[in-house]
Amino acid sequence: MFNIIIFGPPGAGKGTQAQKISESYNLIHLSTGALLRKEVSKQTPIGRQVQTVMASGGLVSDNIVDEIIENEIKRNGQVAGFIFDGYPRTIHQAERLDIFLASTALPLVLNLEVGSEELITRLKLRGQESGRADDNEKTIANRLKIYTEQTQPLLNFYAEKKRLISVNGQGSIEEIYTRLQEQINNKK
Numbered sequence: 001m002f003n004i005i006i007f008g009p010p011g012a013g014k015g016t017q018a019q020k021i022s023e024s025y026n027l028i029h030l031s032t033g034a035l036l037r038k039e040v041s042k043q044t045p046i047g048r049q050v051q052t053v054m055a056s057g058g059l060v061s062d063n064i065v066d067e068i069i070e071n072e073i074k075r076n077g078q079v080a081g082f083i084f085d086g087y088p089r090t091i092h093q094a095e096r097l098d099i100f101l102a103s104t105a106l107p108l109v110l111n112l113e114v115g116s117e118e119l120i121t122r123l124k125l126r127g128q129e130s131g132r133a134d135d136n137e138k139t140i141a142n143r144l145k146i147y148t149e150q151t152q153p154l155l156n157f158y159a160e161k162k163r164l165i166s167v168n169g170q171g172s173i174e175e176i177y178t179r180l181q182e183q184i185n186n187k188k
């Protein structure tokens, strides 16, 4: 089994790159953002519980996302591997994921580095194009703040475990994808 975490701030391009990697390497793409948005659109009990915090750019509680991820891993059974997108976002989640995967393969972390001005430009554009409720100016600032406070510390967590690889996340989609492929092929 081969597992990857695609890591980076909101707007870094995790979803776009995860999709491409998932197709070429036959990995199951697990996006907590997409899974949570599905719960909201279906108005399930979880969806109703998380919609306000998501719309404000806050983090959904660890136990909810941990359970969603654990269920998806179990549901998929025998697979080549997973690419995690938007998970983990807290140290607690990172520790949980290592426990889930300990008997298989601990994921390699590919960190997309993008400057904050570029992130804000991309997120505003996505808000205009996709109409995603959380891609508005006020919420974007909140998401970037939460990223810095709660998610960025994971970089150290994984660097200490020698599982972190940072890649320049600016350039064309294909350029960035080529950089990621080089790193994956090196480790696989």
Ligand code: ADP
Residues within 6 Å of the ligand: 009, 010, 011, 032, 033, 034, 036, 053, 054, 055, 057, 058, 059, 060, 061, 062, 065, 085, 086, 087, 088, 089, 090, 093, 134, 143
């Ligand atoms: P982005 O990376 O652009 O912020 P996502 O689609 O990954 O977008 O996430 C959208 C929202 O879903 C987040 O702002 C948060 O409210 C919620 N969310 C997604 N993943 C997690 C997670 N691992 N832990 C807590 N909340 C999450």
